[in-house]
Amino acid sequence: MINNYKAIVLSCIDPRCQSKINNILKKKKLSGKYSLFSIAGSAVGVTSSKFKTWHNVFWQNLGISVKLHGIKKLIAINHYDCGAAKLVNKQKKFNKNIEHKIHQNAFKVLKKKLKKKYTKFKLETKIIIVKTLFLTVAINEII
Template sequence: MSSNRVSHYAGLSCQCCTDMLSQPSSRRDFLRTAAGAGMAAFLAPQLSFAASGNYEAMVLSCIDPRFQKLVFDREAKEGRTDKYSAFTIAGASIGVVAPAFKAWQVAFWDNLAASLQLHNIKQVIVINHRDCGAAKIAYGAAAVATPAAETETHKNALLTFKKELAVRQPKLGSQLGLMALDGKVEMFS
């Protein structure tokens, strides 16, 4: 029977599929496949719903490993655990607005649009941080040479981000902060 099956399909399949077609299928194999397909069809609406909902914000922060836990802890303290989407890019707002990182900017704005669509967020919380290597790359060593210069550099990037957000997504609010190495955040408006 298997040779008959192979010869029947020989003109319809490539050589690599001949082995598959020569294997006899049992009713048990058919039922397993049908049960798996049925379960997938049943769960698909629930799985797609799991990613959507109404969440408070998108948190934009830097890739610096020293700040991952600090940002997470800050959002938990603010009562936002499981209530925000996250986007992490070198420099946070600097990675989104600095000409040196122009190629990255599309990725952020596309992700923000997806978060709006999937999560119905209301605002973007941006947390830049002190001692940021991306700030130095984007604007030069003088831009972060003193605490005052560093503050001004981050403040300008954050406010530029806020202006761009208002143009691209005028319904979204924003919170803008500069985090110190100890986790304290200076807010800008």
């Protein structure tokens, strides 16, 4: 059997992200060629001390995907307006700049841990913008 798997994708469970992530992966011609690990906060969820109990589950799944699928790349897709980022925020305020720093720090920690365990692994990171559901829900309630 020829191994045609290319990556493992780390993504958030937020329903607003799913179609956008799928489109990104289709454009990269990765449909059917990746393992998927979805968890609240994506990289924030697997690096923040607030969610420490989740970390081993991610690394165990990554290890299994490496063994079973021979993958050598991790694609981590985070998103703005992230609930997990809001939960790990230690500032009194929360805005786009603070959230951006939280995501960038999560990617930095992820890269460091990844390179320690899998020295030849590639890491691709992305932060996507999602539409808020609040407006849609509010409009539907009015109608």
